[in-house]
Amino acid sequence: MNQRIIYPTDDGVAIIVPAPECGLTIEEIAAKDVPTGKPYKIVDMADIPTDRTFRNAWEYT
Amino acid sequence: MTLILSGTDGLSDVDGSAATPAIRGTDTNTGIFFPAADTIAFSEGGVEAMRLDSSANLQFNSGYGSVATAYACRAWVNFNGTGTVAIRASGNVTSITDNGSGQYTVNFTTAMPDVNYITVFNGNGNVDTFSGGGRQFSMVRTRATGSVQVNTVDEGGAQSDASYIGVAIFR
Numbered sequence: 401m402n403q404r405i406i407y408p409t410d411d412g413v414a415i416i417v418p419a420p421e422c423g424l425t426i427e428e429i430a431a432k433d434v435p436t437g438k439p440y441k442i443v444d445m446a447d448i449p450t451d452r453t454f455r456n457a458w459e460y461t
Numbered sequence: 462m463t464l465i466l467s468g469t470d471g472l473s474d475v476d477g478s479a480a481t482p483a484i485r486g487t488d489t490n491t492g493i494f495f496p497a498a499d500t501i502a503f504s505e506g507g508v509e510a511m512r513l514d515s516s517a518n519l520q521f522n523s524g525y526g527s528v529a530t531a532y533a534c535r536a537w538v539n540f541n542g543t544g545t546v547a548i549r550a551s552g553n554v555t556s557i558t559d560n561g562s563g564q565y566t567v568n569f570t571t572a573m574p575d576v577n578y579i580t581v582f583n584g585n586g587n588v589d590t591f592s593g594g595g596r597q598f599s600m601v602r603t604r605a606t607g608s609v610q611v612n613t614v615d616e617g618g619a620q621s622d623a624s625y626i627g628v629a630i631f632r
Binding site: 405409411412414415416417418419420421422424429432433445448450452455456 | 538540543544545546547548550551552554555556557558559560561562568570608622
């Protein structure tokens with residue numbers, strides 16, 4: 401699954417990585433695993449930086 | 462002993478034993494037998510190999526030397542926590558949440574019955590990010606029935622990504 405779900409947290413941004421074998425769609429995973437009431441976006445995996453040196457400084461925009 | 466074969470009861474009224482199972486093929490000492498009430502057992506070569514007891518516990522002898530209850534892994538995941546964070550393989554897991562450097566949440570497909578489960582880790586690190594000498598440790602941060610949050614830290618105590626993280630849940 402080449403998509404990710406992002407949502408804001410108090411410390412920055414959380415990124416949900418789907419399990420390929422779980423049998424759920426990305427929308428179903430978002431409905432289940434994003435905390436209730438949080439806004440979220442479904443993005444392409446390629447949009448997530450791979451350099452994690454400053455991961456804790458990432459923000460949700 | 463009377464064997465009943467009917468359209469209502471099916472094949473019934475023979476309990477059998479490990480040595481002479483009630484249901485078997487041409488190998489007379491391998492098959493299914495019924496050793497007690499609400500219990501199903503399987504034998505191989507005249508020796509009990511597996512049993513589903515009256516409490517629905519699965520018991521088997523898989524090289525243990527005796528038939529005993531097996532306590533299964535309820536969820537597991539193997540993932541890469543560096544670069545493009547991705548799950549390699551998993552069971553009973555819908556996703557992991559990357560919360561920050563060395564901070565991950567494993568989200569279960571089917572929730573645990575309570576939070577009294579144990580979490581087993583392994584983690585092989587990204588040695589480039591270690592502030593210590595290359596050792597890496599994992600710990601549970603929070604437990605919930607639907608998820609568990611785990612952290613990986615280097616030996617300097619700083620949260621640090623790991624390239625090969627395994628988490629297994631037993632209950």
